[in-house]
Amino acid sequence: MSSERKGKGRQKIQMKKMSNESNLQVTFSKRRSGLFKKASELCTLCGVDVALVVFSPSEKVFSFGHPNIDTVIDRYLSQVPLQTTATMQFVEAHRNANLCELNAQLTEINNKLDDEKKRNDELSLLRKAIEDQFWWACPIDGMNRAELEFLKKALEELKKLVAQHVNGLTIQGAPTQAFPFFVGNASSSNIPLYHQALPPQVSQNPMLEPHLFGFNNM
Amino acid sequence: MTRKKVKLAFIINDSARKATFKKRKKGLMKKVSELSTLCGIDACAIIYSPYDPQPEVWPSPLGVQRVLSKFRRMPELEQSKKMVNQESFLRQRIQKAKDQLTKQRKDNREKEMTQLMFQYLSADKIMPNISMVDLNDMAWLIDQYLKDINRRVESLTKNGQGQPQMVAPTMVTNGVAKIEDNGQGSNGHGNNVLDMNMDVMQKQHWFMNLMNHGGGGEEAAPLGDANHQNGFWQNQFFH
Numbered sequence: 001m002s003s004e005r006k007g008k009g010r011q012k013i014q015m016k017k018m019s020n021e022s023n024l025q026v027t028f029s030k031r032r033s034g035l036f037k038k039a040s041e042l043c044t045l046c047g048v049d050v051a052l053v054v055f056s057p058s059e060k061v062f063s064f065g066h067p068n069i070d071t072v073i074d075r076y077l078s079q080v081p082l083q084t085t086a087t088m089q090f091v092e093a094h095r096n097a098n099l100c101e102l103n104a105q106l107t108e109i110n111n112k113l114d115d116e117k118k119r120n121d122e123l124s125l126l127r128k129a130i131e132d133q134f135w136w137a138c139p140i141d142g143m144n145r146a147e148l149e150f151l152k153k154a155l156e157e158l159k160k161l162v163a164q165h166v167n168g169l170t171i172q173g174a175p176t177q178a179f180p181f182f183v184g185n186a187s188s189s190n191i192p193l194y195h196q197a198l199p200p201q202v203s204q205n206p207m208l209e210p211h212l213f214g215f216n217n218m
Numbered sequence: 219m220t221r222k223k224v225k226l227a228f229i230i231n232d233s234a235r236k237a238t239f240k241k242r243k244k245g246l247m248k249k250v251s252e253l254s255t256l257c258g259i260d261a262c263a264i265i266y267s268p269y270d271p272q273p274e275v276w277p278s279p280l281g282v283q284r285v286l287s288k289f290r291r292m293p294e295l296e297q298s299k300k301m302v303n304q305e306s307f308l309r310q311r312i313q314k315a316k317d318q319l320t321k322q323r324k325d326n327r328e329k330e331m332t333q334l335m336f337q338y339l340s341a342d343k344i345m346p347n348i349s350m351v352d353l354n355d356m357a358w359l360i361d362q363y364l365k366d367i368n369r370r371v372e373s374l375t376k377n378g379q380g381q382p383q384m385v386a387p388t389m390v391t392n393g394v395a396k397i398e399d400n401g402q403g404s405n406g407h408g409n410n411v412l413d414m415n416m417d418v419m420q421k422q423h424w425f426m427n428l429m430n431h432g433g434g435g436e437e438a439a440p441l442g443d444a445n446h447q448n449g450f451w452q453n454q455f456f457h
Contacts, residue, residue, distance in 0.1 A: 005445050039263075042246060045224070047235075050266070060296070061289060061292060103226045103308065105312055107226050120329070123326060126333055154362055158360060162357050178352050
């Protein structure tokens with residue numbers, strides 16, 4: 001776990017065509033994405049019509065338009081001033097209501113995402129703290145043979161203990177437990193760790209669905 | 219530059235909206251220009267507003283015409299492949315955010331369970347109120363950890379790092395070096411080492427309890443006889 005920074009952070013770049021081919025491709029990808037996001041925000045915040053056409057280094061074309069690119073382009077090329085009939089206004093109002101709903105959804109999910117990221121930071125701090133406390137919480141790559149064997153035995157014993165508990169609960173007719181599940185609240189840090197929120201999509205028997213964890217490495 | 223979080227909704231206040239429009243329009247044009255320059259690509263932007271019948275464009279009316287012609291010349295299919303409007307764009311962003319959220323939750327869950335696992339290793343028992351779901355996840359996590367340990371042991375063996383030392387002095391000494399961190403390393407001699415071993419064993423009596431099958435009751439095996447450390451450890455590990 002290095003504390004040195006990799007990469008140089010934000011650098012001021014020269015405003016001319018990039019020389020490194022792969023950097024150019026990455027830059028295009030990121031900046032195009034950011035550009036569309038900005039255009040989308042402009043439309044939402046100010047309610048204006050916009051058209052963006054962008055060609056990629058490999059001559060693929062990306063376009064963004066509000067209400068849609070074809071009407072904006074046609075309006076521009078024909079130079080005919082915009083007429084708004086009652087029907088058009090009705091359609092626009094309907095469309096805007098729909099977009100409003102989508103924006104609200106997006107905001108909600110982004111807020112949840114921010115909460116989970118904060119939670120992730122908290123958990124990283126907790127991990128750091130426990131590594132200072134117990135040697136077995138440190139990365140196994142740093143352990144010697146003896147420590148590994150020791151930890152292995154301890155884990156195998158813990159595994160047996162867990163299995164015992166599982167059997168105990170099964171006999172009792174679990175899964176309904178005594179305590180309530182708290183749903184979705186990632187900032188409930190005063191609730192003991194093992195009572196905290198479970199993601200709604202975790203089923204009753206995750207053992208059968210290890211893909212939910214998606215551990216690639218520890 | 220303001221760093222307040224902006225609510226993603228139509229700005230009701232007219233003057234605020236007009237000010238925002240001016241700023242963001244300028245910013246958008248700048249970004250298009252930068253993208254075009256840095257990546258050496260063709261692009262154009264057209265922005266209409268309620269404040270002016272004529273739209274603002276980039277790079278220039280002529281430039282816009284050129285790019286639009288290039289666009290329209292392309293086959294219909296190619297034009298529409300990466301074509302989005304507000305609705306489709308927002309749906310894409312929502313999906314992306316949902317995927318990120320799922321991933322982050324998984325990661326957090328893993329971190330939480332790992333934390334819990336380490337705590338259980340240091341305590342005497344598993345908290346009685348743990349749920350079935352948590353138990354199952356815990357079992358899975360322990361298996362993963364064991365897999366990683368085995369992998370690591372294998373690679374150490376391959377690199378000829380010697381046999382597993384179940385002989386206490388080596389192991390405990392190493393453990394001492396880790397836990398006590400008093401710089402004495404693994405060549406502390408004679409009584410010193412044994413004394414430190416005592417300390418370590420006393421601190422780690424919980425491990426003994428754990429290995430006596432989670433009992434809270436049974437006392438740790440007598441720590442008295444340092445000379446029989448082999449047997450001591452073996453007794454604990456192999457019932």
